Amino acid sequence: MPAFLLPIAGIVLGLIIGSFLATLILRWPEDRSVIAGRSSCDACGHQLRAWELIPVASFILQSGKCRQCRTSIAADHLAVELAAALIGGLALLAAPGVEGFAGAIFGWLLLTLAALDVKHHWLPDRLTAILALSGLLSGLLSASPSLVDRLFGGLAGFASLAIIAAGYKAWRGREGLGGGDPKILAGIGCWLGWQALPLVILGASVAGLLVAISWQLRGKPVAADTMLPLGSLMALAAFPLWLYQTAGNGLPY
Structure with missing residues (x-):
């Protein structure tokens, strides 16, 4: 396939994958099968036909x-x-x-984790483990970051947030971070290497600040114990860093 057609192929494949991921995000937290049986309306049980399952197009044609x-x-x-x-x-x-x-697989895994975190404050261990393992395996396809940097990224990502979570709980007597946050940062570290982790945290912090400001502008109260989906914020920061790392010939380290 000519190189200029590959991004188009990526878009088409992404639409198909996205349709599956959207169903997964909806059904997995309810312990419902994603692949068993025919697709149907969650409200009335109407079995969907092939033309009703075309990503994006079916939504538009049926007026949502x-x-x-x-x-x-x-x-x-x-x-x-x-x-x-x-x-x-x-x-x-x-x-x-x-x-x-x-890299697309990296982005799709981050998308799924981010959506589950936003909707359910849940970062499944199976998915964060797949994120980490696939990051290490992707090191076979790219010399940068090195496999050693990826391994250190996984260890440093997990350890840094786990230590912060333990310290916060000892100081305040309550949970400050979700149990999945260190695991998703570990997975991101396995993809981007340990050197990128400060940028991931910085990007997540800026995104979180913008979210908090938008909530305040809409009249939603924001307090010290307000829950922000840190996993989603880190996912949001991580994929653009992969794009820069890949297309921009690496991060400046």
């Missing part, structure tokens, strides 16, 4: 509603499909080849 019961389809389903398409296109634009496909 089930054709049978007219119940609104969750807008976040569409958002996940579009985000997955964007991730696929950008990854293969940054690296038109196997490394780009690997």
Whole structure:
């Protein structure tokens, strides 16, 4: 396939993957199967036909509603499909080849974890483990960062937040970080290397500050114990860093 077509292929593949991920994000927390049985409307049980399952297009053609019961389809389903398409296109634009496909997988895993964290404050161990393992395996496709840097990234990512979480709990007597936050940072470290971890935390902090300001502007109270999805914020910072690391010939370290 010509290199200029690969980002388009990434977009198309991202739409398909995104449709699956959106269903996974909806059903997994409810302990419902993602692959068993035919797809159906969650409100009325109407079994969906092939033309009702086309990513993005079906949502638009049906005006965002089930054709049978007219119940609104969750807008976040569409958002996940579009985000997955964007991730696929950008990854293969940054690296038109196997490394780009690997980067797309990184982005899709981050997208799934971020959505689960926002909606359910849940970062599944199985998914963070897959994130870490795939990051180490991707080291076979790219010389930078090195496998040693990735291993240190995983260890440093986990240890840094685990120590902060333990210290906060000892000081304040309550949880300050979710148990999955050190694990997702470990997974990110396995992809980006230990040198990128400060930038991930910085990016997450800036994003969190912007979220808090937007909540205040909308009249939502923000206090010291207000829960922010740190895992989602770190995921949001990590994929752009991978793009820069890949297309920009590495981070300045």
